Amino acid sequence: MKITVLGSGAGLPSKTRNTQSFIIDLIEEINEYFLIDAGEALQHRILNTNIKPSKITNIFITHLHGDHIYGLPGFLSSRSHQGGEGVPLTIYGPKGLKYWLETSFEITSSHLNYPIEFVEVSHNDCFDISGFTVSTFLLDHNIDSFLYVFEEPVKKGSLNVNKLLDIGVTPGPVLKTIKESTSFEHNGTTYLTEDFLGSPVDGRKISIHGDTRVICSEDYYQLINHSDVIVHEATYLTNEKEKAHQYFHSEIDDVLENFNNVSYGQLLISHISNRYDEDDLKVIQDKLPSEVTLMYDLLDITIPRDSR
Amino acid sequence: MKITVLGSGAGLPSKTRNTQSFIIDLIEEINEYFLIDAGEALQHRILNTNIKPSKITNIFITHLHGDHIYGLPGFLSSRSHQGGEGVPLTIYGPKGLKYWLETSFEITSSHLNYPIEFVEVSHNDCFDISGFTVSTFLLDHNIDSFLYVFEEPVKKGSLNVNKLLDIGVTPGPVLKTIKESTSFEHNGTTYLTEDFLGSPVDGRKISIHGDTRVICSEDYYQLINHSDVIVHEATYLTNEKEKAHQYFHSEIDDVLENFNNVSYGQLLISHISNRYDEDDLKVIQDKLPSEVTLMYDLLDITIPRDSR
Numbered sequence: 001m002k003i004t005v006l007g008s009g010a011g012l013p014s015k016t017r018n019t020q021s022f023i024i025d026l027i028e029e030i031n032e033y034f035l036i037d038a039g040e041a042l043q044h045r046i047l048n049t050n051i052k053p054s055k056i057t058n059i060f061i062t063h064l065h066g067d068h069i070y071g072l073p074g075f076l077s078s079r080s081h082q083g084g085e086g087v088p089l090t091i092y093g094p095k096g097l098k099y100w101l102e103t104s105f106e107i108t109s110s111h112l113n114y115p116i117e118f119v120e121v122s123h124n125d126c127f128d129i130s131g132f133t134v135s136t137f138l139l140d141h142n143i144d145s146f147l148y149v150f151e152e153p154v155k156k157g158s159l160n161v162n163k164l165l166d167i168g169v170t171p172g173p174v175l176k177t178i179k180e181s182t183s184f185e186h187n188g189t190t191y192l193t194e195d196f197l198g199s200p201v202d203g204r205k206i207s208i209h210g211d212t213r214v215i216c217s218e219d220y221y222q223l224i225n226h227s228d229v230i231v232h233e234a235t236y237l238t239n240e241k242e243k244a245h246q247y248f249h250s251e252i253d254d255v256l257e258n259f260n261n262v263s264y265g266q267l268l269i270s271h272i273s274n275r276y277d278e279d280d281l282k283v284i285q286d287k288l289p290s291e292v293t294l295m296y297d298l299l300d301i302t303i304p305r306d307s308r
Numbered sequence: 309m310k311i312t313v314l315g316s317g318a319g320l321p322s323k324t325r326n327t328q329s330f331i332i333d334l335i336e337e338i339n340e341y342f343l344i345d346a347g348e349a350l351q352h353r354i355l356n357t358n359i360k361p362s363k364i365t366n367i368f369i370t371h372l373h374g375d376h377i378y379g380l381p382g383f384l385s386s387r388s389h390q391g392g393e394g395v396p397l398t399i400y401g402p403k404g405l406k407y408w409l410e411t412s413f414e415i416t417s418s419h420l421n422y423p424i425e426f427v428e429v430s431h432n433d434c435f436d437i438s439g440f441t442v443s444t445f446l447l448d449h450n451i452d453s454f455l456y457v458f459e460e461p462v463k464k465g466s467l468n469v470n471k472l473l474d475i476g477v478t479p480g481p482v483l484k485t486i487k488e489s490t491s492f493e494h495n496g497t498t499y500l501t502e503d504f505l506g507s508p509v510d511g512r513k514i515s516i517h518g519d520t521r522v523i524c525s526e527d528y529y530q531l532i533n534h535s536d537v538i539v540h541e542a543t544y545l546t547n548e549k550e551k552a553h554q555y556f557h558s559e560i561d562d563v564l565e566n567f568n569n570v571s572y573g574q575l576l577i578s579h580i581s582n583r584y585d586e587d588d589l590k591v592i593q594d595k596l597p598s599e600v601t602l603m604y605d606l607l608d609i610t611i612p613r614d615s616r
Contacts, residue, residue: 012386015355019382040382041349047323066385066416074327074348074378078320100415107408108374109451143417 001029001152001204002302003229003268004049007039008295010235011067014274017297018045019067022231022270024150024206027055030130035059036148036208042071043078048298054083058129061093062210063145069097073104076112085113092119092127092134094144121146137223139212142248146210149223152203160196167191204228204303207264211235211271214250214258225262228307231295232259233271237284252284256292265307267292309337309460309512310610311537311576312357315347316603318543319375322582325605326353327375330539330578332458332514335363338438343367344456344516350379351386356606362391366437369401370518371453377405381412388421398425400435400442402452429454445531447520450556454518457531460511468504475499512536512611515572519543519579522558522566533570536615539603540567541579545592560592564600573615575600 002025009017019039026032033056035042046053053075061069079089091097098118105112119127123138123146137147159179161171169178169186178184183192207224208231224230234252236244244251252269259267272281272294285294293301310333317325327347334340341364343350354361361383370376387397399405406426413420427435431446431454445455467487469479477486477494486492491500515532516539532538542560544552552559560577567575580589580602593602601609 012389013352013355013382018352040379041352044321044326044349044352047321064416066381066412066418069416070378070382071348073374074321077374081320096415100411103408103411104374107404108372108377110374 001026002300003206003231004051005268005295005297005299005301006042006045006049007037007071008270008272008297008299009039009067010233010271010273011065012274013040016278017272017274018042019070020271021045021071022208023049023051023056025051026130026132029152030132031055032057032130034129034150037062037068037210038070038072038075039067040070040074043075045297046075052083053079054087057087057089059089059091059093060134060148060208061091061097062148062208063141063143064094064096064100065143065211068210069093069100073101073108073110076101076116077105077108077110080113088115088117090117090119090129092121092148094146095120135223137215137220139210140215140248141211141213145212147212147220147224148208149227150206150208152205154203155201157198157200160198163196201305204305204307206303207231209233209270211249213245213248214254216258216261221261224264226264227262228265228303229268229301230259230262230264230266231268231270234269235271235273237269237273237276237281237294256289265291265303266301268301269294272296309334310608311514311539312359313576313578313603313605313607313609314350314353314357315345315379316578316580316605316607317347317375318541318579318581319373320582321348324586325580325582326350327378328370328579329353329379330516331357331359331364333359334438334440337460338440339363340365340438342437342458345370345376345518346378346380346383347375348378348382351383353605354383360391361387362395365395365397367397367399367401368442368456368516369399369405370456370516371449371451372402372404372408373451373519376518377401377408381409381416381418384409384420384424385413385416385418393421396423396425398427398437400427400429400456402454403428443531445523445528447518448523448556449519449521453520455520455528455532456516457535458514458516460513462511463509465506465508468506471504509613512613512615514611515539517541517578519557521553521556522562524566524569529569532572534572535570536573536611537576537609538567538570538572538574539576539578542577543579543581545577545581545584545589545602564597573599573611574609576609577602580604 004023006021007018020037021042024034125136133151135149207227235249236251312331314329315326328345329350332342433444441459443457515535543557544559
């Protein structure tokens with residue numbers, strides 16, 4: 001499991017940063033990618049990765065500002081010609097997205113060769129997507145903007161082969177059958193599988209925010225607590241707290257302070273404004289705690305288990 | 309006057325080619341740029357040029373396929389923050405473009421800080437735009453697709469200063485007044501200005517096609533004849549004439565043969581398919597006549613006077 005940054009910039013792209021798009025790479029886990037937001041030229045960035053567009057089968061849009069969706073029509077159209085034929089795709093996002101995409105395809109006479117399902121999200125939704133639990137939370141922006149929390153299912157512990165040998169079960173294909181059952185019989189006795197399993201392994205948790213002011217509420221803290229990775233915007237990096245508030249964005253010190261209320265593994269800062277040049281950003285990065293990273297385009301972040 | 313290629317590719321971008329966008333650089337002539345088509349990531353390409361978005365005041369869209377317009381909403385939004393405030397812009401294009409852009413801005417809650425005028429084009433329109441004559445011609449594609457022909461006004465010949473001296477006019481600010489008049493008086497005699505001017509200098513002519521099959525008709529040849537530059541697509545470069553016809557595109561040999569019917573200075577081939585890699589294209593380029601160029605992104609083509 002890893003996060004690949006396709007666009008780390010704020011409203012306007014720069015020479016080095018596209019507007020916002022992230023991939024959660026779940027190829028090892030479930031053989032697919034989740035795409036979060038779709039800034040313009042998302043498909044151009046993908047050309048510089050190994051990501052197969054046809055393996056992107058779920059897309060999550062945080063909010064409908066142009067810098068988060070203008071890459072969507074182009075990506076979806078190209079996917080038809082990049083192995084996507086017949087491979088269904090679901091798009092989660094705020095009301096209006098379906099209408100805009102359908103209008104775009106009608107105006108451009110585009111006919112995709114795979115089905116798209118649209119799911120309109122609202123506050124406190126909860127979805128089961130390919131085994132992952134995905135929860136939404138309405139943030140504080142000048143239009144509806146959502147947080148998506150992705151939780152990997154708990155993984156069963158490993159089978160204790162020695163303990164099975166003790167009751168006379170010899171290793172072989174039977175082990176897979178036992179692991180997938182809740183109980184099994186051997187020599188006329190019924191056993192509970194859980195008595196032969198090691199401790200279950202917690203799933204990983206990734207919390208990705210749309211544009212927002214910092215949120216201070218108990219239900220929010222509870223939702224994102226114990227995230228392995230939090231992605232949060234800090235459009236303002238040099239103490240312009242009033243401006244951040246005025247434009248419904250966040251300032252980095254406020255973000256860091258707010259997350260003292262939760263435990264997490266890594267904090268990735270997104271939506272980097274083009275007012276900062278890359279040299280400024282290096283100086284700012286150097287002053288940040290080691291668990292906090294200013295995102296940059298094409299950054300890959302591996303998410304180990306139990307990192308929070 | 310020059311053409312800058314912002315996107316030379318066909319339907320899908322590649323690592324090296326964006327989808328179609330061209331700039332006609334008229335900074336020396338009228339201090340503005342014309343933009344023709346607006347493929348996705350047009351604004352990203354502009355970041356690698358000296359082009360000021362606020363100086364783009366007229367945009368011409370050949371047709372409404374996504375690879376020719378998906379860069380428009382992002383470019384127009386960013387222009388608000390790139391010196392474009394209060395600088396009006398006119399967009400020429402087929403029916404439907406205005407509706408799509410207005411829908412896009414409504415869905416994304418975008419509020420541009422400059423006025424846009426939309427002009428719906430049809431076959432055989434003729435516009436006077438900043439002194440240039442711009443004519444349209446409906447091409448042969450699976451949706452309405454237009455050719456735009458841009459004609460620079462004829463430039464008056466230079467004043468023959470010696471001839472003026474002969475009638476007693478001495479050089480000074482009066483020369484400017486004489487040149488801008490059709491007749492003038494000196495020592496009680498009325499003279500026609502044209503008798504004191506050298507030959508007028510023809511304006512330059514640029515013909516830029518939307519996607520199309522080759523067009524064979526007398527009115528078409530007449531319209532594009534004597535172009536300094538023709539931009540024409542050749543989505544197919546290796547003899548796939550039937551495929552080209554089937555998909556309403558052009559094959560390069562057909563294009564070259566067709567243009568034996570007209571005189572022109574340079575022929576620029578656009579809409580290069582991503583099925584050809586850059587090495588293939590070098591081989592194809594080497595076999596072309598010297599006046600024919602396969603476009604590539606960020607190519608600058610200067611257009612001298614009297615080049616046809």
